[in-house]
Amino acid sequence: MRVSGVAVMGGGRNGRGTLVRTLALVFLATLLWLQFHVASLTSRSSSPPSGNESLLMLVPQELHRFLKDRRNSTAGSNSTAGISGNLTISELRRQVEKANLEQRVFNEEAFGPLASDAPVIVIQVHARLTYLRHLIVSLAQAKGIEQTLLIFSHDVWDPDINFLVQSVDFCRVMQIFYPYSIQTHPHTFPGEDPNDCPRNIKRESALVKKCINAEHPDLYGHYREAKFTQTKHHWWWKANRVFDQLTVTKNHVGMVLFLEEDHYVAEDFLHVLRLMERTCKHSCERCNILSLGTYLKTYNYYADNKKAEVTPWISSKHNMGMAFNRITWNKLTDCASKFCSYDDYNWDWSLQHIAQGCIPSSQGSGGLSHIQSGLIAMVMKAPRIFHIGECGVHHKKNNCEPTAVIEKVQNVLKTAKKHLFPSQLTLTNAAVAKKTKLRKGNGGWGDIRDHQLCLNITLNPELRLP
Template identity: 30%
Template sequence: MLRFFSKLWMMQLVLYRPFFLFLVTLLGVMLLVFVLRIHSVSNTVFRASDEGFESNYTISEFIERPKLPKQTKLSVSLDKRNRLPPRNSDLFPKLSKDHITIVLYVHNRPQYLQVVVRSLSSVEGIGETLVIVSHDGYFEPMNKIIKDIRFCQVKQIFAPYSPHLFPDSFPGVSPGDCQDKDDPAKKNCKGNPDQYGHHRSPKIVSLKHHWWWMMNTVWDGLEETRQHSGHILFIEEDHFIFPNAYRNIQLLTRLKPQKCPNCYAANLAPSDVTSKGEGWERLIAEKIGNIGYAFNRTIWRKIHTKAKDFCFFDDYNWDITMWATVYPSFGHPVYTLRGPWGSAAHFGKCGLHQGHGDKGACIDNGAVNIKVEENDKVANIKSEWEVHVYEHQAGYQAGFKGWGGWGDERDRQLCLDFAYMYHYKDTPPLG
């Protein structure tokens, strides 16, 4: 009897052997796929230059539909203009392959804007790309300067929730808002003070709101760029751009994966705005500066996951917020790659909300005193150069508590709304 059952068991083993082999093979393949997926995610997290981190990105922690303010007639009309196609496509019908889009974000300093536009018109290769101009509010003198551009494709977008567009309601000045250091209990007013006891100023909070809205819109909202996998270069209205800037940023972004794979960005100028560069025959890796910086979608996704850190830090400056809380939260040094000579320069003499109008102009005799040398007219970066790394640089670091101006819960919520306004299926892209 025992011999009978032994033979029977052997016959069943032979009969089902192919099935067992198939099952073991399938489990092995599944385990291999799982390991490879973990390895690929690890590379995505730690290799800042990786271009492949698009995947199916979602913000799982945000589950509510964004509650954006009710728009005014002007903001609605500007929102519609955001969907218009770029101009000058008849003059420049095709963008170059792997072009680097340029985003110029502006406020209300026409004399400054004239300088940067004039400098852009002399940039080698500018006709190969698209320039997107992001406006903080609507100001006709600023609008006219951009409408006169003829040297490249250009698209204007207007922040539809800019405080400048809401004269009687949030995010502008609302009736009953607390002012300065008002005590809400005594004044019966609304608002949350910042860490220094000051209540919100719409003109000040617009700086951070505009930058964050612009970033979310350019990367995730615009038809022209929401599928863009390469780098995007960001400049401001008080940045003078040298003729070699576009060619140099092309070189830097091309060299970054090999020369500095852990660099998050490429910069056209040193982080020290008073420096023109070292003049060495070496590339420089240092902290990310706020003049002429370019990064790809991989880095944007990483920044985007830190929306709460960005939106709740009590400082109205976007760049200080990034330096003091967002970058440090990544857990390792954040570097950018640049050349030894600046290809852009900051020329502003006074604050962001000054410099408009003839009497209040902050430019000497209506011009800037920036000399363009022969070295600034041609690409001056070489692929064989080694990289010099600046460590432990001075400036805003983790632990800085912020300059304030960003304590009102309404501003923080609007900032969060911007972070996920394009992450709903029924949200149409801005074309």
């Protein structure tokens, strides 16, 4: 019995020991599990936000609606493929024609008729929805934006872009659609006709092949590419449309400011535009074009916040955020034949060509009397308009995410905030050579069909192609 009792008591101790060891193992396993998940959560919370989260963090809460995709949206892609809402070409053309004929001004009932001298802002839009969203957010934060008319000029019919534009509620809005786009003419001129000459074919071979434009390569021996010629046609069409065709701007005498979908504006850009306009009248009668942007990488708002420079307009320096009025526009259209025949697919290089070789230079105050140029620019040294586009027609990168660039621009403006809204401008004359050599064009515009379309747009922006 004693042996039996000992055996029973020993079994009890072993059972309790096993239970203790099991509980200890469960406790350690639970502790390790908790440590792992706490570390995981900590790591997750300390990791940088995603691109979309960063974009939302950069703007005021009430403007987040402009950055979010609409439900069941195909937005987010910068491709033009499939974004016409599955419309046929004929249906697409009818939609474009209907919108252009209607000339609807959104929000006019809320803001009233446009003042004749109020700024008109014309934005050239392709298909980069993300950039356009941030431009709209910056415009929404600008002081005095409710006085303006925003005209979005599109060369792509995209339901998501249309939805975004029509959701703008902080000022008057209009949409116009370039009617001769690649999208509306995918297989005929001004798009790519199957019988067009390939870009790099030799002229002799093109003549043998008898392709449509064999007789008209550009000055470098290349044939037209519609994706490049479209930009110049679109720019010229929208300017003709705004100044000479739209009912809402037919009596407009103020400044027309030209932006693109990948620009970003400072909150005082309209204030500065008004200042520049007044300063032109009083201190620089020769200044006929205003430039609020720059491609320089560094700026000093403390020293330069109210400084503007008077200089001959140079396409590569002063084409961003430029503005002019109807008087300047009439000078440009007087030189339409030279603009339309100049062998360069860039609208800004073509403007510089006519500025140096067609538009007469004017005399008056503002210095630079020795410069023979028809376009004299007043340029802000501390910019109010920025370029945020990482990718586009000329630039292709693996990463086109705009977050970093936008964040940089916002930090610049945040630092400069107390130096914005100057009360007056101080003018200086740029040091420039007495003679500026006329530059050779970049080509891409040798086809006489492009020349004729451009000139026809000048004579009648509402012409119809087959």
